Every structure is written in C-alpha cells, then in structure tokens.
Amino acid sequence: MTAQAPTAPADVYAEVQHFYARQMRHLDMAEADAWADTFTEDGSFAPPSRPEPVRGRPALTAGARQAAADLAARGETQRHWVGMLTVTPAADGSLTAESQVTIIAVPQGGPARLHLVCTCRDVLVREAGELLVRERVVTRDDRP
Amino acid sequence: MTAQAPTAPADVYAEVQHFYARQMRHLDMAEADAWADTFTEDGSFAPPSRPEPVRGRPALTAGARQAAADLAARGETQRHWVGMLTVTPAADGSLTAESQVTIIAVPQGGPARLHLVCTCRDVLVREAGELLVRERVVTRDDRP
Amino acid sequence: MTAQAPTAPADVYAEVQHFYARQMRHLDMAEADAWADTFTEDGSFAPPSRPEPVRGRPALTAGARQAAADLAARGETQRHWVGMLTVTPAADGSLTAESQVTIIAVPQGGPARLHLVCTCRDVLVREAGELLVRERVVTRDDRP
Numbered sequence: 001m002t003a004q005a006p007t008a009p010a011d012v013y014a015e016v017q018h019f020y021a022r023q024m025r026h027l028d029m030a031e032a033d034a035w036a037d038t039f040t041e042d043g044s045f046a047p048p049s050r051p052e053p054v055r056g057r058p059a060l061t062a063g064a065r066q067a068a069a070d071l072a073a074r075g076e077t078q079r080h081w082v083g084m085l086t087v088t089p090a091a092d093g094s095l096t097a098e099s100q101v102t103i104i105a106v107p108q109g110g111p112a113r114l115h116l117v118c119t120c121r122d123v124l125v126r127e128a129g130e131l132l133v134r135e136r137v138v139t140r141d142d143r144p
Numbered sequence: 145m146t147a148q149a150p151t152a153p154a155d156v157y158a159e160v161q162h163f164y165a166r167q168m169r170h171l172d173m174a175e176a177d178a179w180a181d182t183f184t185e186d187g188s189f190a191p192p193s194r195p196e197p198v199r200g201r202p203a204l205t206a207g208a209r210q211a212a213a214d215l216a217a218r219g220e221t222q223r224h225w226v227g228m229l230t231v232t233p234a235a236d237g238s239l240t241a242e243s244q245v246t247i248i249a250v251p252q253g254g255p256a257r258l259h260l261v262c263t264c265r266d267v268l269v270r271e272a273g274e275l276l277v278r279e280r281v282v283t284r285d286d287r288p
Numbered sequence: 289m290t291a292q293a294p295t296a297p298a299d300v301y302a303e304v305q306h307f308y309a310r311q312m313r314h315l316d317m318a319e320a321d322a323w324a325d326t327f328t329e330d331g332s333f334a335p336p337s338r339p340e341p342v343r344g345r346p347a348l349t350a351g352a353r354q355a356a357a358d359l360a361a362r363g364e365t366q367r368h369w370v371g372m373l374t375v376t377p378a379a380d381g382s383l384t385a386e387s388q389v390t391i392i393a394v395p396q397g398g399p400a401r402l403h404l405v406c407t408c409r410d411v412l413v414r415e416a417g418e419l420l421v422r423e424r425v426v427t428r429d430d431r432p
Contacts, residue, residue, distance in 0.1 A: 010302035014154035021228040021243075077285055079244055079261055081227050083369050084309040099309075100367055102392065102400075104246065104261055110286035112246075112261045117367055117392055117400045141365055142398035158298035165372040165387075221429055223388055223405055225371050248390065248405055254430035256390075256405045 008087035008095060016087050016097055016124065019131045024080040030072070032064035039133045040125060048118065048140040078115065079104045094134065095124040101138065117141045152231035152239060160231050160241055160268065163275045168224040174212035180204035183277045184269060192262065192284040222259065223248045238278065239268040245282065261285045296375035296383060304375050304385055304412065307419045312368035318356035324348035327421045328413060336406065336428040366403065367392045382422065383412040389426065405429045 008016070019038070026035035036057040039045065045060060046053035054063050071078060085099040098121050105115040123135040152160070163182070170179035180201040183189065189204060190197035198207050215222060229243040242265050249259040267279040296304070307326070314323035324345040327333065333348060334341040342351050359366060373387040386409050393403040411423040 007303065007306050010158070010299040011154040013302040013305070014157040014298070015151065017157070018151050018230055021230045024228060025230075025242075079228075079246075079285060081244065081246070083227065083371065084312055084367075086306055086309045086313075098313075100369065102367075102369070104258065106261050106285040108286060108288070110260075110284075112258045112286065114258065114392065114400045114402065116398075117394050140398075141367060141394040142396060142400065144396070154302070155298040158301040159295065161301070162295050162374055165374045168372060169374075169386075223372075223390075223429060225388065225390070227371065248402065250405050250429040252430060252432070254404075254428075256402045256430065258402065 006089055008089050012089070012095070013085075013087050015131060016095065017085065019124070020082040020085070020097075020099070023133075024082060027064060027067075028077060028079055030064075030068035032061045032068060035064050036060035039136075040127065043133050043135065045133070045136045045138075047138050048143065053137075075108045077106045077108075079106060082120070090123075093126070095122075095131075097122040097124055150233055152233050156233070156239070157229075157231050159275060160239065161229065163268070164226040164229070164241075164243070167277075168226060171208060171211075172221060172223055174208075174216070176205045176208035176212060179208050183280075184271065187277050187279065189277070189280045189282075191282050192287065197281075219252045221250045221252075223250060226264070234267075237270070239266075239275075241266040241268055294377055296377050300377070300383070301373075301375050303419060304383065305373065307412070308370040308373070308385075308387070311421075312370060315352060315355075316365060316367055318352075318360070320349045320352035320356060323352050327424075328415065331421050331423065333421070333424045333426075335426050336431065341425075363396045365394045365396075367394060370408070378411075381414070383419075385410040385412055 023035065023038040026038065039057060039060055042056055043060065044053040044055040054060055081102045081104065082099045085097060088096045090096060101118045101120045103115040104112050106112045118138050118140050121137045122133050124131050125134045167179065167182040170182065183201060183204055186200055188197040188199045198204055225246045225248065226243045229241060232240045234240060245262045245264045247259040248256050250256045262282050262284050265281045266277050268275050269278045311323065311326040314326065327345060327348055330344055332341040332343045342348055369390045369392065370387045373385060376384045378384060389406045389408045391403040392400050394400045407427050407429060409425045410421050412419050413422045
C-alpha cells in the first residue's frame with residue numbers, strides 16, 4: 001500500500017477550490033490587477049513559456065495584461081479549468097496544491113478548442129486570512 | 145488586495161457540487177421531468193439560444209424534451225461539465241452559484257468534441273430541505 | 289419532486305475527490321503498482337475495452353503497465369479528468385461514487401485532444417482508514 005500524503009480537511013479543500021475559481025476568473029476576464037493580488041507581494045510564477053519565473057505583483061500584472069492584450073488581438077478568450085486537485089498541508093502552515101489545468105480557447109464565433117493541458121504545483125500561504133500563491137510552477141504536458 | 149465575496153461553507157459547497165452533478169445527469173440522460181424538478185415551480189432559465197427566459201416547470205420540461213429529441217435525431221449525447229464553481233450566500237438565504245459549463249458532444253461512434261463553453265449564474269434556494277434553481281442565466285463564451 | 293439519494297457529507301466528498309486525483313495521477317504517470325494499490329486486493333475493473341473485468345492487483349498492475357507501454361510507444365500521455373461526481377453512502381458502509389471521466393490525449397508536441405468521455409461507477413470501501421475501489425464499471429458514452 002502506498003503511504004498517502006496528509007490531506008487537507010474539507011473546509012480547506014473547499015476554500016482552495018473557491019480560490020482557484022476566483023483566481024482563474026480574474027485571469028480569464030482580463031482583470032490583471034485582481035489576478036496579481038492573488039499572489040503574495042513577492043510571489044513567483046514559472047510558466048512554461050519563459051526561462052525564468054515572473055516575480056512580484058507588478059511583473060505579474062504586466063504579464064497578465066500582455067496576455068490579455070494578445071488574446072484580444074486574436075479575438076479569443078480563454079477559460080482555465082483546474083481539476084484533479086490535491087491539497088497537502090506542510091509543517092510550516094503552507095499548502096501544496098497540485099492540479100491539472102486545462103486551457104480552453106474560445107474564439108469569438110467559436111468553436112472552442114482544447115488549447116493546452118498543464119500540470120500546476122502551487123505553494124499557498126495565508127495572509128490576513130486569505131490564501132495567496134507564494135510560488136507557482138506550471139509545466140506543459142506536451143513537452144518533456 | 146481585492147475584497148473577497150463571502151464564501152459558502154464546505155458542507156454547502158459539497159451540496160451544490162452534488163446538486164449540479166445530479167441536475168446535469170438528468171439533462172444528459174434525457175430525464176426531462178426530473179431535470180425540471182430541480183428548478184422552483186416558477187424557476188426561470190435564460191439560455192443563450194433564446195431571446196426570453198423559459199419559465200416554470202412545464203415549459204422547462206418541454207424544452208428539455210425537445211433538446212433530447214434533437215440530440216437523439218442526430219445520434220448524439222451531451223455531457224454538461226460544471227467547473228470553476230463559486231458559491232456565495234446572500235442575505236436572504238439564497239445562494240449565488242457561478243460556474244463555467246463545458247458541453248461535450250458525443251456522437252455514437254465518436255469522437256467526442258467540445259461543443260460549447262458557457263458561463264452560468266444561478267440563484268439557488270432551499271425548499272423543503274432541497275436546493276432548487278430559482279433563476280439561471282447562461283451566456284456563451286463565444287458570443288459578445 | 290424527485291427523491292434525492294442520500295449524499296455523503298462534505299468531509300467524505302472531499303476525501304473521494306482527493307482519492308480520484310491521486311488515483312488518476314498514478315495512472316497517468318505510469319505508476320502501475322501505486323495505481324493497482326488503490327483497488328482492494330481482489331478489486332475488479334470492467335473497462336469498456338474488455339469483455340470481462342480485470343480482477344485483482346496483479347492483473348490490474350499488468351493492465352496499467354501495458355496501457356502505459358502502448359502510450360509511450362505512441363509518444364502520448366493521457367490525463368484522466370473525473371467530474372460531475374456524486375457519492376452515495378450505502379447501508380454496508382461502502383460508497384457508490386458515480387462520475388464522468390474525460391480522457392484527454394496529449395501527444396508530445398501537441399495538440400491535446402479529447403480522447404474519450406466515459407461514465408464511471410465505483411464501489412469504494414475503507415480498509416485501514418483508506419478508500420479503495422472494490423468494483424469499477426466504466427462505460428463509453430459513444431457506445432450503446
């Protein structure tokens with residue numbers, strides 16, 4: 001039998017599910033500031049498209065704005081779906097959240113298409129009662 | 145920092161997740177009456193395909209029957225996936241449930257395809273202990 | 289009004305969601321032994337591709353190994369997404385978990401595609417505190 005990692009209790013799990021729904025909604029609605037505010041002040045995001053992580057809210061906001069502008073120029077929206085989520089509490093009070101993220105691209109006029117399937121590993125921390133991403137690493141499932 | 149909307153507790157969130165799983169299963173299995181019974185007696189459903197909302201269980205049942213007949217005629221089934229769900233309690237005891245809904249079309253013989261990606265905003269109320277939809281507004285993500 | 293099936297409480301629902309996330313991750317990461325260990329010793333799995341269920345961990349491991357080898361030979365990975373999940377407790381302490389499973393195929397180099405949409409019906413039991421599948425029946429939504 002494989003030893004199971006400790007599992008976050010149901011209330012934390014529901015909170016993390018809400019967190020992702022809101023965070024991805026901000027991203028998909030081009031709310032770049034609100035999206036960046038779901039990271040800690042010095043939060044980092046290592047997307048598959050860049051050699052170095054993006055770090056800090058100003059850089060995160062700028063990145064989200066650029067991505068939104070690129071999508072608008074193509075007449076597309078995206079929907080980020082988080083699924084197959086596990087949440088594991090660490091001894092320091094942080095949470096490790098691992099999930100699959102499917103990005104659906106929706107051109108105006110359709111049809112929608114699967115754009116990317118990614119694996120996401122977040123370290124979440126609580127500040128002033130709210131969950132924030134301290135560190136995010138995203139890898140594409142179609143790349144080695 | 146963005147002020148967070150109040151979040152439904154874990155037991156309500158799990159209940160709403162069950163609610164959608166059952167409701168969409170009724171729809172996808174062509175159980176038109178059972179599906180309409182997940183709305184209040186005068187519940188309304190504003191789908192993207194109609195200028196006016198469908199209102200009341202008899203009209204909801206008729207709409208679901210027609211949709212099922214259209215699908216059967218094409219030799220297809222559909223699977224409605226609800227994801228990225230937030231549940232926000234209102235002062236009057238109702239719940240606002242916002243989600244993404246992806247509709248997968250499955251022709252007999254395959255292959256499955258992404259049919260539509262929608263945004264769903266429900267007002268849920270409790271009657272005799274059970275959650276019901278009082279008002280549903282669905283918008284297509286590929287339309288302005 | 290349709291009588292609702294009894295619904296598992298939120299803590300059990302969250303546990304089952306974690307269970308599937310871990311179990312499918314084992315499968316998709318080609319961890320055949322760890323995947324087989326999520327079934328009971330004599331657990332059975334009736335996949336749509338076989339006339340008879342696969343029964344017992346050695347046979348389950350062998351099946352997962354073969355599937356992983358076939359995928360590797362094609363240069364693909366798969367991501368199993370479980371959604372629209374209901375969990376219903378039975379009188380004997382087991383849980384009936386019903387869900388949709390979407391399998392996304394991800395060739396190296398992309399693009400990802402919808403591979404199959406299935407309906408999954410599991411009987412889950414608890415042994416030494418952990419959930420395990422005693423019986424799984426999977427049907428394809430594109431077949432009668």
